[in-house]
Amino acid sequence: MGAAMIPNLVEAGHTVSVWNRNADAGTKPEGVAVLDLPAEAFAIKAVLTMLADDRAVQSVILDGDVLRAAIKHCVHVMMATISPAIVETLQQAHRRAGIAYVSAAVFGVPAIAAKAELNIMVAGTNRPLQKRRRCSTRWVRRPGLSVKIQSTRTSPRSPAIS
Secondary structure, eight states: HHHHHHHHHHTOOOEEEESSSSSTTTTTOOOEEESSSSGGGGSEEEEEOOOOSSHHIIIIIHHHHGGGOTTTTTTEEOOOOOOHHHHHHHHHHHHTTEEEEEEEEEOOOHHHHHTTTEEEEEESSSSHHHHHHHHHTTTOHHHHHOOOOOOOOTTSSOOOOO
16 A cells, blocks of 8 residues: 555655565655665654554564654654554554654555545644644645545544554
8 A cells, every 4th residue: 555655745745765574565666765674764754654454563663663763753654554452552652752653544445545545534643743734635636535634632542443
């Protein structure tokens, strides 16, 4: 899904860097920099992650200790569909690291992502949502029709869709 989203981010004028768990994932997407390690992504102000499931999130984000590499004011936008339990663990880890965490559940398939018509429901504290709203609304061509953004204050048990 992430690979299908990249061209739209590039087209919208964003600087995009990527890291993939599978080094043989294919060719380098046009207009992007390929990172050697996932922690390198957290040296950027906005990090979007699209991982397969709870195990992938646990392995890459938590076990990989990538949050230690985050710059000040980094906002991590988790776009994977994951369980409430892993979301709670992520929230705690982000609080300890002093990094903003935003849950952005994606509804769609890669073909819809390629057409920039995903539905994305966003939850997090208001401050990082407002800072990153420009980025999230640029992923789609018709924001009023294809994106519903819901800004809510998250409690430890409320931000995930699974």
